[in-house]
Each structure stands twice: as C-alpha cells, then as structure tokens.
Amino acid sequence: MALGTDYAQQDCSLARALEVVGERWSLLIVRDAFYGVRRFNDFLVHLDIPRAVLTARLRALVEAGVLRKEPYQDGPVRYEYLLTEAGLELWLPVHALARWGERHAAEHASHTVFTHDACGNRISPVGICVPCGVAVAPAHVVMRPAPGDRRSPRTDPVTLALARPRALLTPVLTEGQH
Amino acid sequence: MALGTDYAQQDCSLARALEVVGERWSLLIVRDAFYGVRRFNDFLVHLDIPRAVLTARLRALVEAGVLRKEPYQDGPVRYEYLLTEAGLELWLPVHALARWGERHAAEHASHTVFTHDACGNRISPVGICVPCGVAVAPAHVVMRPAPGDRRSPRTDPVTLALARPRALLTPVLTEGQH
DNA sequence: CCACCTCAGTCTGGTGAATGAACTCACTCG
DNA sequence: CGAGTGAGTTCATTCACCAGACTGAGGTGG
Incomplete structure (x- = not known):
C-alpha cells in the first residue's frame, strides 16, 4: 500500500492482504461500511479518526478496490463510499x-x-x-x-x-x- | 495494546482484536508461528523485521496471551514462542x-x-x-x-x-x- | 586461552506516519 | 447576509518504525 506499509520481502498472500487492510483504522472503516456507514462525516464521528487519516484511508481503500466512491448529491458533489465485490x-x-x-x-x-x-x-x-x-x-x-x-x-x-x-x-x- | 494503538473510543470487539494483532507485523508473526517458526532468530530472518520491533511485538503478543514463551535450552537460557489456545x-x-x-x-x-x-x-x-x-x-x-x-x-x-x-x-x- | 561465533536481545539517531486543531471551499438554509 | 454543513487540506507536534551498531552470556576451535 501507499504509506510505507509494504512488507516488500514477504512473498505471501497474507502480507498482500495486510498491505490493503492492515493499516491502523482500515479494518474499522471496512467494518463501518458493513454496518451501513457511507459518508465521510459519518465515518469521522463514529470512528473518532483524524480527518487527514480518514481521507488517506478512504483513498487507499478505493484504490485497492475495496470501496468505491459514488456521487449521491449534486449541489456540491458529495460522494459516498460503498463496498465493492472484493470489499x-x-x-x-x-x-x-x-x-x-x-x-x-x-x-x-x-x-x-x-x-x-x-x-x-x-x-x-x-x-x-x-x-x-x-x-x-x-x-x-x-x-x-x-x-x-x-x-x-x-x-x-x-x-x-x-x-x-x-x-x-x-x-x-x-x-x-x- | 502498548504502543499507542488503542482505538480508545471504539467500543467493539473488532477494535479490541486489532489492539492485539492489528499492529504492523503482528499477524505475520502469528502466521509464522502457525508455520512452525518458534525462535527469535527464525522470525527475524524470515520476516525481515527490525530486531527492536520483533522484540516489542513478541512481548506484546505474549502479554496479550496469543503466544507463550517456553525455555528450550539451558546454557544461556533461550526461549521459543508458541501459540497459546487463544493464539x-x-x-x-x-x-x-x-x-x-x-x-x-x-x-x-x-x-x-x-x-x-x-x-x-x-x-x-x-x-x-x-x-x-x-x-x-x-x-x-x-x-x-x-x-x-x-x-x-x-x-x-x-x-x-x-x-x-x-x-x-x-x-x-x-x-x-x- | 584468546579469537571468533551464535542467539537474543538493547541502544541510538534519523525518518516518516499519525495526531488534533485550525483553516478552506462550495454550497444551502433562514 | 450570516450561520451551518460536508468534505476536505495544512500544519506543528508526537510517536512509531527503521537500519545498524553494540552488549552479553555462553559455546567452538586452533
């Protein structure tokens, strides 16, 4: 994954999985997504996570194909985060x-x-x-x-x-x- | 767990589990333990993990009741790390x-x-x-x-x-x- | 018996990620 | 117009991670 969490030498599917969901907060975000949490602010208040970290994790999970970003309103476009098949x-x-x-x-x-x-x-x-x-x-x-x-x-x-x-x-x- | 990984506000058993095995390297150490790795040096060379981090993780996993430390030789006493029931x-x-x-x-x-x-x-x-x-x-x-x-x-x-x-x-x- | 080796650590200084708080920006509501 | 909302970004500080050097107890070998 992005942030230095790359277990480069570990040639193993568990290590690969942990690169995607092994960082602090990642699995809790995924759990919340199962619980029906979808929006940035809802993750924020429910997880008590620093905003910058939430931004980074959501981006990483989307890049990894665990979540996808769907627009749910126009005005200012807002996205919600949904689990993909892999997620x-x-x-x-x-x-x-x-x-x-x-x-x-x-x-x-x-x-x-x-x-x-x-x-x-x-x-x-x-x-x-x-x-x-x-x-x-x-x-x-x-x-x-x-x-x-x-x-x-x-x-x-x-x-x-x-x-x-x-x-x-x-x-x-x-x-x-x- | 020790090192700042405490998800204090998350009142949830997944968060508790992640406090035990959610840190970088922890699950890979547990995986290696399933594979039959038992000794400090074997974890070290197989995981390519900094020594200080391995020391800290093993100690934390023992404290959490996932691993236990058993002496396997006398001379200089050496310990091996084995999975407990919980582990x-x-x-x-x-x-x-x-x-x-x-x-x-x-x-x-x-x-x-x-x-x-x-x-x-x-x-x-x-x-x-x-x-x-x-x-x-x-x-x-x-x-x-x-x-x-x-x-x-x-x-x-x-x-x-x-x-x-x-x-x-x-x-x-x-x-x-x- | 002195040099070297092994194992299981500890120590150290540097780097990069996580943190909380403040700030931004686009838009809506009253 | 002013306050509020949702989703960020920026920033300074703290803290965990890292590689590598060092320690120390006890073999091993010439």
Whole structure:
C-alpha cells in the first residue's frame, strides 16, 4: 500500500492482504461500511479518526478496490463510499476477527449479536447459520446489541442509529440530527 | 495494546482484536508461528523485521496471551514462542484473510496450498474440509507451495524449510544451516 | 586461552506516519 | 447576509518504525 506499509520481502498472500487492510483504522472503516456507514462525516464521528487519516484511508481503500466512491448529491458533489465485490468478501475475515476479539480480548466491551434474517439464529464465527446450513451473505445478517449489554458510552448519531436492530449494509440515516 | 494503538473510543470487539494483532507485523508473526517458526532468530530472518520491533511485538503478543514463551535450552537460557489456545484460534481469521489476499491482492505473489492431512483435499477459506465435512485444526493442515508456482526469491533457511510440504505447527528446523 | 561465533536481545539517531486543531471551499438554509 | 454543513487540506507536534551498531552470556576451535 501507499504509506510505507509494504512488507516488500514477504512473498505471501497474507502480507498482500495486510498491505490493503492492515493499516491502523482500515479494518474499522471496512467494518463501518458493513454496518451501513457511507459518508465521510459519518465515518469521522463514529470512528473518532483524524480527518487527514480518514481521507488517506478512504483513498487507499478505493484504490485497492475495496470501496468505491459514488456521487449521491449534486449541489456540491458529495460522494459516498460503498463496498465493492472484493470489499464484501472481507466479511468473513472481519467477522472471524471480531468473534475472536469477543472471546479473547473484549471482556469489557459491548457485544453485538449477529443473526440470520431468515431464521433469527446466530451466525457462527465462520459466517454460516448452522440450523439453516447456509453461508449468510452480509445483507442477510441482522446486528443488534447483545441483550443486557451496557450501553456504549458514545452518543454520536451514528452510534445511536446502529444501536437498534438492523440488517448489515442498510444505509445509516443521519437525517434526523437537527 | 502498548504502543499507542488503542482505538480508545471504539467500543467493539473488532477494535479490541486489532489492539492485539492489528499492529504492523503482528499477524505475520502469528502466521509464522502457525508455520512452525518458534525462535527469535527464525522470525527475524524470515520476516525481515527490525530486531527492536520483533522484540516489542513478541512481548506484546505474549502479554496479550496469543503466544507463550517456553525455555528450550539451558546454557544461556533461550526461549521459543508458541501459540497459546487463544493464539491457535486466530487460525480462522488469519486463514480467511490470506485467502482474501490471494483472490484480491496477490496476483504476483507465490501461493500456498493448504490441504487436509487425512484426505488431501484443499481447506476452504473458512477452514473446513468440504469433502470430509469437518473443521480442520491447524495441526491437521498441510501446507505446500502451489504447483507450478514460481519460487520465492528468498533464500534464508526458514523460507527454504517452509518450501517443502509440511503440517502446520511442526517446528522449523534450522539445524542444518552450516 | 584468546579469537571468533551464535542467539537474543538493547541502544541510538534519523525518518516518516499519525495526531488534533485550525483553516478552506462550495454550497444551502433562514 | 450570516450561520451551518460536508468534505476536505495544512500544519506543528508526537510517536512509531527503521537500519545498524553494540552488549552479553555462553559455546567452538586452533
């Protein structure tokens, strides 16, 4: 990737993947994209990331073919960032890593439950719905805060919008911020 | 984690996981550990990583419970670094990410094939052997260079040792270097 | 028994990336 | 007209990464 993260000597597909999504913030941006975050400002307030870094990461992810930039209004042209096909395939590693973090590194974090929209059962770490016996595509995954979970301390509109049950990839609405 | 990589505001298990394995080199060290690399010097020559960084990463991974340090000789006491239970569970995210990289980011890298030791069939990106219908534990996964693959340009003893078919987690032998 | 080697580090100084805050710019709304 | 919004850019400071030199405990070999 651009910024000095090139693992030049590592002749390995994991190293190549990490050049694309291995930098600080990159995978969190991708996760947010799965959650339905699409706009610069929404990533900004939800991730608490420096603007310059967000600009750089979004550009890099677009260049790498993980995200694409789509105009969504004219006035001043504004773009939203959507996952490409390749980006959508990151669901498996992202989900597997998050499940690992939940088991081994996140005693004190809020947990999120991911279920299959068709049947309501939880998705396994490898992204399949065991009762249905199918791999569940992100669009058919419903996320909700784990029952009895303490509320996240964050109060930005994106966090609030994500706190109610919703399917992945549905756009976050930040209209009602008035 | 130690070094400023703390995503403090992100109340999410993916962020927690990335605090443990999200730093530059961390996942490559874990991958090498799956490949059977155990000793400081072997990580060093295989990864081409600055010594100070390797020291810091190994310490952080041990503190995080991903690796543990075991003495393997007395004279001057030397330690080797082995995956813990928690570390072994990183196999799924590591493998999924490597498969993603292979498909989307690694046209020009050497590929490695991972097969099930019992039947010889390839392991799916989610770590299961489809014909056998079982999740294959790392110890039962055999790695080998993809057939017809161009040789890696690296010539260090660790790379050479890894170039012949072998089960994951079997220690790399660097005795015969003379 | 002195020179050299191995392993696993630590130390050092330089470079480049990440950070937060302030600034820009085009446009809209009241 | 003035305030607000969305998406940036610029800047100074901090901090992590880097290559390479050095350390130190214990072999090895002539």
